[in-house]
Amino acid sequence: MKLFITNKQKLLLAGLFILGVSCMVAVAGYIYQIYYSPIMSSAPDGNSVILIPRGSTFDSVTARIRKKGLLPYPRLYDYLAEKLKVHSRIQAGEFKIQHNWNTSELLQYLISGKSIRHRITIPEGENYLQIAERLQLAEIADKDVILSLKDDPELLAKTGIPDMTTLEGFLFPETYFFSRVDTERQILSAMITQYRRVFNADFQKRAKEIGMSEYKVLTLASIVEKETGIDSDRPKIASVFHNRLKRRMRLDSDPTVIYGLSDFNGNLTRKHLRKPTPYNTYTKYGLPPSPISNPGRASLQSVLYPADKKFLYFVGRGDGSSKFSKTLREHNKA
Incomplete structure (x- = not known):
């Protein structure tokens, strides 16, 4: 038995096909648009800085991003975060986020570890108080916290010299690169470590001589x-x-x-x-x-x-x- 399709039916089928294709194109276009849309289209030439402390959870990081207005498509964000396994790869640091990035670029950046490091030079001859003031002026550390650690037993032990009562002298003058999520203890530890590199076995041998x-x-x-x-x-x-x-x-x-x-x-x-x-x-x-x-x-x-x-x-x-x-x-x- 043969099926006869009238011209009217042919037109209807053609119309449905065109409509289906159009819908698919529209959906694909929409997905493409939101995938590649900038995270802040109102100010695409700008940037925002987000500070992610050590130990931050994915949810707390997301809250910081949302507060900055950088989360236009939450569902896409969640989908891509799951796909990229961002939850277990989030990095601590200070991040400068470009507003013209798309959601994927944002997430890729957050797990890259390419956070902002601030350069600071400690000149030769400054004392402990002056270094504390310099760190605070650079907005890298809190002066009072630095001062409170001057006689910290754990840091004093890092000097390698027993019975020390002060860190004065052990903050080696050098150019350092610190993040604003580095703690005061980590900053001082880095300077002490540099001192230990300089006052090496050869220096110790010469001192004995x-x-x-x-x-x-x-x-x-x-x-x-x-x-x-x-x-x-x-x-x-x-x-x-x-x-x-x-x-x-x-x-x-x-x-x-x-x-x-x-x-x-x-x-x-x-x-x-x-x-x-x-x-x-x-x-x-x-x-x-x-x-x-x-x-x-x-x-x-x-x-x-x-x-x-x-x-x-x-x-x-x-x-x-x-x-x-x-x-x-x-x-x-x-």
């Missing part, structure tokens, strides 16, 4: 660091202090006096030089009880390898360099 403990080398280097910024003068200044220590002469170092003052206003007076503090090397013999700054490699090397000179005195010149003398008479004429 010259009859000094590592901590004494560090303390003397912190004084040398504050006395000059001229590299060529460091070994000579170190030799002055070595010679004075051997002769049981006081070091007479202004920076040590300043470190021991709580009310120093930038003007060192004779009254300050007579003030009895543990750090006043005009009134006390030997080294101060701890470093007075955080010295760099050059100052550490100068103490380990001082110039072979008989200098006992030095005085600063106007250009930042120093004039060295073997006798007090020469020194007074300088």
Whole structure:
């Protein structure tokens, strides 16, 4: 038996076919549109910064993204997150999200680990307080938290030197890259670790050869660091202090006096030089009880390898360099 399809039926079938194809095209177009649409079409040229603390859950991260207005298609977001296994791959950090990214690009970025790292340079010779202030100014750490960790037993143990009471001297001056999700403890630990890399086995061996403990080398280097910024003068200044220590002469170092003052206003007076503090090397013999700054490699090397000179005195010149003398008479004429 033959089926006869009338022209009207043919037209109807053709119409249904065209309608079906049109619907499929429309749905495909819609899916394509939402898949590739920017996550913030109202400001596609901008960006938003999201901070993801360590230990954050996927839901808490999603809440942060939603709060920033970067979640136009929640169902697509959930689908892609499941497909990419984002729940178990979320990374902590500070992320700069471009508004013209699509949802897939957003999720790929969050699991990439390519978070923002902030560059900060710790100059040679800054003390613990100054470094704490620098970190806070850079919005990398809280100054008060840094200060509270100055005598932290766990961090002190990382120095590798027993019976330490302060981290002063162990925050190695260097250029670091920190994230704003790094804790103050992690930041300090990174600086201590860098110090340990620099004061390596060769430095430790040399310290023994010259009859000094590592901590004494560090303390003397912190004084040398504050006395000059001229590299060529460091070994000579170190030799002055070595010679004075051997002769049981006081070091007479202004920076040590300043470190021991709580009310120093930038003007060192004779009254300050007579003030009895543990750090006043005009009134006390030997080294101060701890470093007075955080010295760099050059100052550490100068103490380990001082110039072979008989200098006992030095005085600063106007250009930042120093004039060295073997006798007090020469020194007074300088």
